[in-house]
Amino acid sequence: MTGAEAIIKTAARANVEICFANPGTTELALVAALDCEKSIRPVLGLFEGVCTGAADGYGRVKQKPAMTLLHLGPGLANGIANLHNARRARTPVFNVIGDHASWIRPYDPPLNMDIAALAQTVSGWHKTSDSAGTLSSDTAAALSASRCGQISTLIVAADHQSKTCPDAIVEEESFSFQNVDSSMIVHAANLIRNAKRPALILSDKALRARGLAAAAQIRAKSECDLLMVTFPACFEAGAGLPVLKRIPYFPDSAGKLLAKYDAFVLVGAPQPTAFFGYEGGATLLLPDEAPRVRIDTFKQDAAAVLEALSSFLGPDVGREALAPLMGQQAIPGLPTGALTAEKMCAVVAALQPEGCILVEEGISSAVSYYSHSPYLKPYTHLTLTGGSIGMGMPLALGAALAEPDRQVITIQADGSAMYTPQALWSQAREQARVITVICSNRTYFTIELEYLRAGYGQPGEAARSLMSLDAPPLDFESLSRGMGVPAARVDTVERFIAEFRKGLAHQGPCLIEAILK
């Protein structure tokens, strides 16, 4: 067995099922090893950001790590932006980076870089291989480290990959969360009981079905309001689930919402902070005087924390008592007339099938979508956790391969779409069931807005040239077809509805460029 085979077999034994790869000469032994282990599906990305974004999407939906295979320092660097989002999403990811043969590294060949320095910016665990013999245990350790929701990066010299090593495969240590810290639960419960208007702020696994069920109980027992962070990794939404207020993006609006409460319990959520700092604006968004408990879910299971809190607050209420607290199905009617961002969101909300996965990277154009969210048929919703744009189409690829029977829908801003457009080719190659809606407003609208908010007045010629995308206009229909994804351009609600319906009937990927008014 080669070192590369040790990695692949150890990963397969640990139930890794997919590898998003863009390999080169220093990963050839790993490429060859993938032919010896049929249980890991290799998926080629034409750019590393596709691979890492797809691994994030896969991991969020499947709640287990995908493997990536990236080429040296530049390959990892190209994947960092989407790994940054994965880190913020607490997605388990297992990166394998091929490095130069160990004996050539001291001579600094052209592709040589400080890969570990790059890796540590996004990885909770990283290691540079020291021999073929430890690669199985390195892989097991990397995978084990990823399970609590972090990125593991194993940098493997080419000679360690190709060298023969013992056949023994190390089993990954089974992962389990620690027991819930009951003193924190008591503290949180007392806070809720003693407050007039308490709020739970949820993120991470608290927003999956089990966590939400417990949160609904807490609400029923305590009148505690339920909020979610601005950009959750993955949440279940729709009718029959509790209605959560999503903390707004702009700090003034967020501050206004949070000022309504006099105590906070944060489960899996960092303390709410402005996304950007504004001169004279708030940084920390919770009202200063409000007491708070923050329960970290790195070592504890968020759902178990909520269940413990709920049970401390009293016996569970029944379905009927819960029902009025839950979202009732209220699917918006189909709009007509000029195609605006709001109408685009309403059409998606109206037509999306039960159980679909919605990827939201619509930036300014998707703002209104969430107002429909709690009232739709149940679905899964992924957002841009780390603010590093270009995740939408790769994330959708990974989500679609994680759940091939579910429809994936991406609401994708046009500016952001141009960061990792290569994802469309992999969607076509893998026949991923993804409808991409490009929100074509032909501007970096958020930057325009922030420019005005910052008080610079109307942008001059130079500033304008750095915000507008209209000269030349991007033609996403051509771009998409160029990568093998059928596409249409629409500028009326009626045509958007027709194309969206066509997309739902289609098995593979498609793209709709929605020219927004």
Added chain:
Amino acid sequence: MTGAEAIIKTAARANVEICFANPGTTELALVAALDCEKSIRPVLGLFEGVCTGAADGYGRVKQKPAMTLLHLGPGLANGIANLHNARRARTPVFNVIGDHASWIRPYDPPLNMDIAALAQTVSGWHKTSDSAGTLSSDTAAALSASRCGQISTLIVAADHQSKTCPDAIVEEESFSFQNVDSSMIVHAANLIRNAKRPALILSDKALRARGLAAAAQIRAKSECDLLMVTFPACFEAGAGLPVLKRIPYFPDSAGKLLAKYDAFVLVGAPQPTAFFGYEGGATLLLPDEAPRVRIDTFKQDAAAVLEALSSFLGPDVGREALAPLMGQQAIPGLPTGALTAEKMCAVVAALQPEGCILVEEGISSAVSYYSHSPYLKPYTHLTLTGGSIGMGMPLALGAALAEPDRQVITIQADGSAMYTPQALWSQAREQARVITVICSNRTYFTIELEYLRAGYGQPGEAARSLMSLDAPPLDFESLSRGMGVPAARVDTVERFIAEFRKGLAHQGPCLIEAILK
């Protein structure tokens, strides 16, 4: 004056003329400042790799730094692959990265990253701002540090950008090389004189007109053979210039060439090393027993070094004595028949106009081009210095903006083209005079070749899926039009010639997808 204005004005004073930018909310003060200083031209890239690759192309041609403006850690990360090439090319580049406001950083907002850790992987100089008041001197120091051929990265907190600071602009310390180290020259001259078959290995500025003129003299005086590194940043080539042997890519061929010589003088070149390490293959490529002198050109001017060496070897020979040593014009005839990689190279060589700039990222498809190079009308040639693919189209953008009157021609591999295709949009927007020839062989051919060379035999299904680009085939004609660059697809020599001629007659950018047999 704001801190941002201090940066922009200091850069303008130091003769920075262009800024390749992809800004966000943390760079708005810099965006606004660009409207106050009209001598710096802002150029928008839709992805940061476009900006950094363009800065590399601009800097190689113009031999002075372009500025880039990038958004936080993810923005810098997206630019690292092409900065890696720039670092290997010894291109001066001045990066400015906007960071979060200093007061919000401790609260770790979503986009927060360790930007300095990323910066240090490619930068010779980097600094994180500590106040608005020092930004002018920081900028001057960064620019000064870049002049010897390295990357400077200034990370500037948003609040330092917007804060008011004194109006004083710090002048950049004027840059000059150190005097040539005469003891090294004596040592090198003696080596050449005492050897039977000495060779000069040139890189960096040694390959510009002045260096080449001195190298030709050295050859005339000493029979010293002239070689160049495998992947020079920028060299002048064509009839009337000395003919240099380019060290081959594969270490066995390189070793065979280098074994012919018994002494080496390296000017600006690292010692020749295999690009990748191969089991049982050579790492260091110079024959063990051959004495060598390596003259670093980080602090000394490569051209001055060669001139000193030449003058030590005796009085200059005249034009007539030099003439037989120089390349004579011998432009290849136009081929006919099926379009192969070799014929594509021959057509480009035959039709390229005098004074053009040739960007070579053809990887396996461009191998035969250099055989024509010394015999063409004089032109400038840029190559993939760091092996980080995806530099071709961005580099061409920067080169075209550096020299708007010269035709730029990019020989671009299809696999590599998909790393930074967004460069085409900026080429269209800026009406850059670039003809991009896509070498469409629909495979990562080099990886296939390396796979076979490594002895893995015929790739299995998994390995094949990670090397082939044919399902679905990429349609570069659509991709290019989607970004506003007129394009054509050709599969015969005759049609390639016709489209190439059309491209030469056209003022703005165009793309030819050459389907290779």
